[in-house]
Amino acid sequence: MTRLHLVRHGPTHAKSMVGWSDLPADLGDTAAIARLAAHLPAGAVVISSDLSRATATADAIQGPRVRLPHDRDLREMHFGSWELRTHAEIEAEDPARIRAFWERPGDTRPPGGESWHDLRSRVDGAIDRLIAAHPGRELVVVAHFGVILSQVQRALDLAPEQAFARRIDNLSVTALTRLPGGWDTGEINHRP
Template sequence: MTRLHLVRHGPTHAKVMVGWSDLPADLSDTAAVARLSAHLPGEALVISSDLIRAVDTATAVETGRARLPHDEALREIHFGDWELRAFDEIEAEDPDRIRAYWDQPGDVRPPNGESWNEVCARVDASIDRLIAAHTGRDLIVVAHFGVILTQVQRALRLDAEAAFAHRIDNLSVTEIAHSAAGWTVGRINHRP
């Protein structure tokens, strides 16, 4: 069995849509970071997306664990022309598309961005590669809201709307395992 400990990076405090923009994480809550690190298995391998907020969070919880190279396929949703813009601003310009993107996720995409189905395909392929390369290990995957939701959706066999109903807080861990029998889900959005 391969266990995934999906950790959402520290907060950016941005009040806009942040996908592929490389904003730093606020890791000043050292007590929360220490609790998270202590909660994670000591022999696990650590990997993160290549965006600095995930890289720095992975470094903060690494504490002697082996580190794998960053994986750009673990990046957040690519919001394209919506990147770093407020929801209200986008809604004023393109209300039907932004509502459909969040209310009926699937094939709808932001201009020059990616659809939810494309995000799922990208992240699923990355997670499959990790599982194949490290079968039977514990993996700490430090990533983003959307990345974690793709795996919740996959493991629980949910539709996208049901997956989006889950909350994924900064510095939380979601536990999912894969074995020959399939997927099992432990805690979602656990804050140690």
């Protein structure tokens, strides 16, 4: 039994599509960060995406926990040419594709980017490797909206549209446990 504590990084305050762009996190809410750090198990192993908004959040909550090297496969979805553009800008240019991306996210890719299925495959592999390398441990994974939702989809066996419609707040924790026969879910989008 391996328990994952999936933490969404601190806010970037961007009002655009932010995937692989390396925007910093606002970690000014020190009370929220302290509550989050206190909520997480002291003996856990911490890993994050390699993007600075995730690494800085992991640094802020690490405390005495063991830290693993950052993992590029825990990055947010790659939005390709939509990166750092607003929904209004994209809709004005390619309304059919952006509508399909939100309504049927499974196979729809932004130009030069990833589909939901691509993201899910990449993140499933990263999480599976992490679980195999640290069986029976408590793992704190500091990552992104899409990364966390991909694992909620996996654990609850949801359609991409169902997973994509869920909310994951900045500095929230989603708890999933990998059991021998499947998954058990704890709190999703919990704000300590």
